[in-house]
Amino acid sequence: MDARLQVFERLLTIMDELREKCPWDKKQTFETLRPLTIEEMYEMTDAILDKDFKELEGELGDLFLHLVFYCKIGSESGLFTIESVLTRICDKLIVRHPHIYGELEVKDEEEVKRNWEKIKLKEGKKSILQGVPNSLPALVKAARIQEKVKGIGFEWDNLEDVWSKVFEEMHELKVEIDSKSENIEEEFGDLIFSLVNLSRYLNIQSENALAKTNTKFIKRFQLMENLVEAEDLELPEMSLSEMDIYWEKAKNILKKEQ
DSSP states (O other): OOOOHHHEEEEHHHHHHHHHHHHHHHHOOOHHHHHHHHHHHHHHHHHHHOOOOHHHHHHHHHHHHHHHHHHHHHHTSSOOOOHHHHHHHHHHHHHHHHHHSSSOOOOOOHHHHHHHHHHHHHHHOOOOGSSSTTTTTTTHHHHHHHHHHHTTTTOOOSSHHHHHHHHHHHHHHHHHHTTTOHHHHHHHHHHHHHHHHHHHHHHHOOHHHHHHHHHHHHHHHHHHHHHHHHTTTOGGOOOHHHHHHHHHHHHHHHHHHH
């Protein structure tokens, strides 16, 4: 037997045993697993951003367990089985890749994406945006919305157009701020949405970019705290200009370590 099938069969067997014998596993439902799965997803993305591939290996295993767990519960409830789940995704992949499993010819990745969206509409989807989960974090959701509409050609022609939109939104936000309007939040959201669009044109994942900036800020700030503490000073008692001196010191130290 293929080694991949052997280890997958082992996981299925362990899942059956845990569900039958373990008090904790026996009590789990779709609802109780959901927040744990979300946590596992975030742990996986942390490992990716940290380039900790040993940790990533472990987190992927945790996610596999969760997927098998959902299938086990579905089977017990008569809703679906792991066979039906995997058959459905296999069938979907074949239908949505006619350039591989059919006669269609494509020239590049973008044409593959456009065909994917067209096929989804033929399958009965009423909107291009129907597949975007409501519960996605807003930054990720903005990127997914833009990717979806790009698939049917609703897209800026070039980078300069995107830049113009960013500056337009910045100006509109400033106008609302200066006039102390009630629309500041809306205009701020428009600006963020346009920046997400810019990130796509630059082939940058906006969520990853912000996550890396958050990590960088935390490291720099914590080092600044250590530098201040080493000189028996207290941050809350310091002025902003004094803090900025230690901020720059921390920045330079971390740059040298790169």
